[in-house]
Amino acid sequence: MADIGALPLTLLSEQFARLPGIGMKSAQRLAYHVMEMSDAEANELAQAILNAKRKVHTCKVCCNFTENELCRFCDDARRDRRTVCVVEAPRDIAAFERTKEYKGVYHVLHGLISPINGVGPDALTIKQLLARVNSGDIDEVIMATNPTVEGEATAMYISKLLKPFGVKVTRLAFGLPIGGMLEYADEITLYKALENRSEI
Amino acid sequence: MADIGALPLTLLSEQFARLPGIGMKSAQRLAYHVMEMSDAEANELAQAILNAKRKVHTCKVCCNFTENELCRFCDDARRDRRTVCVVEAPRDIAAFERTKEYKGVYHVLHGLISPINGVGPDALTIKQLLARVNSGDIDEVIMATNPTVEGEATAMYISKLLKPFGVKVTRLAFGLPIGGMLEYADEITLYKALENRSEI
Numbered sequence A, B: 001m002a003d004i005g006a007l008p009l010t011l012l013s014e015q016f017a018r019l020p021g022i023g024m025k026s027a028q029r030l031a032y033h034v035m036e037m038s039d040a041e042a043n044e045l046a047q048a049i050l051n052a053k054r055k056v057h058t059c060k061v062c063c064n065f066t067e068n069e070l071c072r073f074c075d076d077a078r079r080d081r082r083t084v085c086v087v088e089a090p091r092d093i094a095a096f097e098r099t100k101e102y103k104g105v106y107h108v109l110h111g112l113i114s115p116i117n118g119v120g121p122d123a124l125t126i127k128q129l130l131a132r133v134n135s136g137d138i139d140e141v142i143m144a145t146n147p148t149v150e151g152e153a154t155a156m157y158i159s160k161l162l163k164p165f166g167v168k169v170t171r172l173a174f175g176l177p178i179g180g181m182l183e184y185a186d187e188i189t190l191y192k193a194l195e196n197r198s199e200i
Helices: A007-017 A024-036 A039-055 A090-099 A126-134 A149-165 A187-195 B007-017 B024-036 B039-055 B090-099 B126-134 B149-165 B187-195
Strands: A080-087 A104-108 A140-143 A168-171 B080-087 B104-108 B140-143 B168-171
Touching: A007 A024, A007 B039, A024 B039, A024 B090, A039 B007, A039 B024, A039 B039, A080 A090, A080 A126, A090 A104, A090 B024, A104 A126, A104 A140, A126 A149, A140 A149, A149 A168, B007 B024, B080 B090, B080 B126, B090 B104, B104 B126, B104 B140, B126 B149, B140 B149, B149 B168
Parallel strands: A080 A104, A080 A140, A140 A168, B080 B104, B080 B140, B140 B168
Antiparallel strands: none
């Protein structure tokens, strides 16, 4: 990392550069920006980081982030607790909530099985999911991991573990994105769209 | 700002979204990333922010950022203190240092005159620059503000103030960037390149 004038500034830009999607140039720009903030603003930023780490933990039911015992979905009596949508990360929940159609609850894996990166099933919250299903109050588990190699493998792995419980296990549909153009669709997406075609 | 699960996380993403070049989506991603950091890593990031604000201040000669009384350029006996390069911000110094050609010292204005944004000459470090020149040890002041309306206006304003001191005041040359293509040059750059042509 290039020296940008004062050691504490260089160290700060190194910290920023470790964040995802922030390159060396942006990190330096952010470090200079912190110098332009008031003391109160810089304190707020630092405190927000510490507070998030200190106050936020995982929901004891679904492993989503929350500052309470239960996350706001598990704690909401209007949600259908018999339907569980299994996602890789808390950020994926926001995507489902934007549809305004999904009324079930969630289960956050906090990762995908990835032997290459040394992530085995035990590193995820699969045990907690099996315990939820084992409690017998669940009708359907929707595997909503991303359509990547690791997402597919994790969905398959978990669905096999769930089979003995007699619960219905489904997978998100894959096909053409709405508004997408046939000519720009990759061959696997198009193949999936063809394979999963439905009568009109 | 969208609720992203837990209040401290939402507040953190709002803090990140205030930083330059970070939109709402990136800010949420950064907030989730903080949750993946270890407590020690999150502490380091927060401390780096606080340390930069606490330890870094402006050089008493040139107003560049430093954690000491003098910045490393003003404190370096090998630099030519009779030549002063006037820049808008500390980040601009890095650009000059990358040329490895400039051996003089700097003066950081910490902004440009901008009546639209309510920034008058008194908000900059112009007084300190005049005091340096008045001390009589300076041969040349290079106005190195950006070639924007505000950069030009500030350079002109300061050069007028410097005239009575009998010091040589120069401005960076404008023309075609090296490696640039004529056909892509904007008309003002090309006009400047033509106007400032030199015999070969």
